Amino acid sequence: MEKNVPQLTVSGFIATLNQTLEYAYPSVEVEGEVASFKVNQDKYVFFDIKDAGGSVNCFMTVWQLRVPIEDGMKVIVTATPKLTPWGKFSLTVRAVRPSGEGSLKKSFELLRAKLDKEGLFAVERKRPLPPLPHRIAVISSVQAAGYADFIKILDDRWGGLDIEVASVQVQGAAAPDQMIQALKHFNAGEILPEVIVIIRGGGSADDLSAFNDELLVREIAASRVPTLVGVGHEVDVSLADMVADVRAATPSNAAQILVPDRQEVIRGVRRQVNALLPRIEQVIDAGRQNIQYQLADVLRAIERQHDRNSNQLAGVRRVLAELDPRKVLQRGYAIIRGEVAAGQQIEIEKSDIVITAEVVDVRQK
Amino acid sequence: MSDKSNSSIAEKTIQLNELVSWFDGDEFELEKAIDKFAEAEKLAAEIEADLLAMKNNITVLKKKFNEAE
Numbered sequence: 001m002e003k004n005v006p007q008l009t010v011s012g013f014i015a016t017l018n019q020t021l022e023y024a025y026p027s028v029e030v031e032g033e034v035a036s037f038k039v040n041q042d043k044y045v046f047f048d049i050k051d052a053g054g055s056v057n058c059f060m061t062v063w064q065l066r067v068p069i070e071d072g073m074k075v076i077v078t079a080t081p082k083l084t085p086w087g088k089f090s091l092t093v094r095a096v097r098p099s100g101e102g103s104l105k106k107s108f109e110l111l112r113a114k115l116d117k118e119g120l121f122a123v124e125r126k127r128p129l130p131p132l133p134h135r136i137a138v139i140s141s142v143q144a145a146g147y148a149d150f151i152k153i154l155d156d157r158w159g160g161l162d163i164e165v166a167s168v169q170v171q172g173a174a175a176p177d178q179m180i181q182a183l184k185h186f187n188a189g190e191i192l193p194e195v196i197v198i199i200r201g202g203g204s205a206d207d208l209s210a211f212n213d214e215l216l217v218r219e220i221a222a223s224r225v226p227t228l229v230g231v232g233h234e235v236d237v238s239l240a241d242m243v244a245d246v247r248a249a250t251p252s253n254a255a256q257i258l259v260p261d262r263q264e265v266i267r268g269v270r271r272q273v274n275a276l277l278p279r280i281e282q283v284i285d286a287g288r289q290n291i292q293y294q295l296a297d298v299l300r301a302i303e304r305q306h307d308r309n310s311n312q313l314a315g316v317r318r319v320l321a322e323l324d325p326r327k328v329l330q331r332g333y334a335i336i337r338g339e340v341a342a343g344q345q346i347e348i349e350k351s352d353i354v355i356t357a358e359v360v361d362v363r364q365k
Numbered sequence: 366m367s368d369k370s371n372s373s374i375a376e377k378t379i380q381l382n383e384l385v386s387w388f389d390g391d392e393f394e395l396e397k398a399i400d401k402f403a404e405a406e407k408l409a410a411e412i413e414a415d416l417l418a419m420k421n422n423i424t425v426l427k428k429k430f431n432e433a434e
Contacts, residue, residue, distance in 0.1 A: 142425055151423065154421065155420075155421055158419070158421075159416070159418070159419025159420050159421055160419040160420070160421070161421045161422070162421075162422050162424075163421055163422065163423045163424065164424050164426060165423060165424065165425045165426060166426050166428070166430055167425055167426070168430050174431075177431075178430040178431065179430075181430035181431065182430045185426075185428065185430065262416040262417070262419075265412075265416060266412075266413045266416055266417075269378075269381065269409045269412050269413065270409060270413075272381065272382075272385050272405075272409070273381075273385075273402075273405050273406055273409045275385075276385065276388050276402050276405055277402070279388045279389070280388075280395070280398045280399070280402065283393070283395055283398070284395065287395070
């Protein structure tokens with residue numbers, strides 16, 4: 001027997017080896033392709049993770065599996081290496097996340113189909129946001145550019161808001177659980193916020209994958225408070241976006257959706273007041289026009305009366321003209337003045353001459 | 366406090382809308398219009414000043430949101 005070589009029982013050897021492994025690799029991330037994926041009794045998940053040079057068994061519980069995986073997908077597992085009492089080496093997995101664009105997309109599609117089937121994205125579930133919320137809860141990282149954009153635009157657009165911010169990780173393995181805890185916190189308060197806003201700026205598909213976590217998506221769906229989610233850029237769509245009551249294209253857009261722009265409100269108020277002067281002028285113009293119409297009516301009435309009077313006067317004139325004695329004289333008649341008796345002198349007036357004559361005789365016709 | 370300033374703006378906005386409606390309503394009288402217009406101008410100026418003065422109150426929670434909680 002060699003000196004200084006430990007002698008161990010099988011159980012002791014396994015325990016020692018596990019202690020050594022735990023000391024050397026308390027946590028390890030291993031990247032590889034999933035193979036032989038299966039779930040037993042709806043509780044336990046078994047699969048292999050492999051690459052061209054080897055393969056390792058993996059074990060985890062169903063509740064730890066936050067994203068759907070299937071054979072052929074490339075993943076990164078966070079795990080502790082362990083030798084089982086039966087001498088089988090495996091990784092006890094705490095978390096799995098898809099790796100690479102293809103796997104992320106595949107995982108996204110699988111979970112989307114699953115949650116869609118449950119109706120989590122149904123339009124009927126969507127609640128409207130309050131038109132002008134005063135108490136706003138924000139879940140984001142205060143270090144993130146997206147958060148700074150959101151606050152800047154919110155401050156520019158409106159004021160008087162009470163904003164509570166839960167600063168959490170918005171990428172990485174811890175992000176989903178931190179966001180879940182923040183959601184639980186805001187939903188448990190005595191005075192609820194009127195809206196919960198979850199925001200994060202742009203990033204790679206891997207950076208944004210926290211927002212495709214199944215438990216986070218379910219927590220957003222279960223929120224008592226209406227939710228507004230703005231993650232990444234306009235082209236980025238996450239499951240958190242899809243399950244939210246309202247989706248914002250970006251954090252800046254979330255601020256725009258949340259509150260009106262005070263400058264626009266001011267312009268609207270000015271427009272309202274400025275529109276009153278033309279209204280007054282319109283009424284004055286209408287009054288002036290009315291007076292002009294009335295004056296015109298009076299003038300027309302006067303003219304009509306004047307015409308009637310003129311016509312009457314002309315008639316009288318015509319009658320008077322017919323009765324003028326001079327016209328009778330012109331027709332050859334004469335006016336005789338004086339006593340018409342024999343021997344008396346009389347005056348005979350014709351149209352153009354006056355004759356003085358003596359009456360020679362007067363007799364009855 | 367923020368609720369108060371917002372509600373003050375909301376109340377003033379309602380008052381302004383009522384004044385504007387008066388100008389379009391049957392109760393409109395030219396003799397009263399100038400006073401009403403001056404009142405609307407004053408309200409608009411107050412709303413503008415209130416809107417520009419409003420600041421947001423942002424509180425970053427000290428609570429840590431860890432999984433182990």
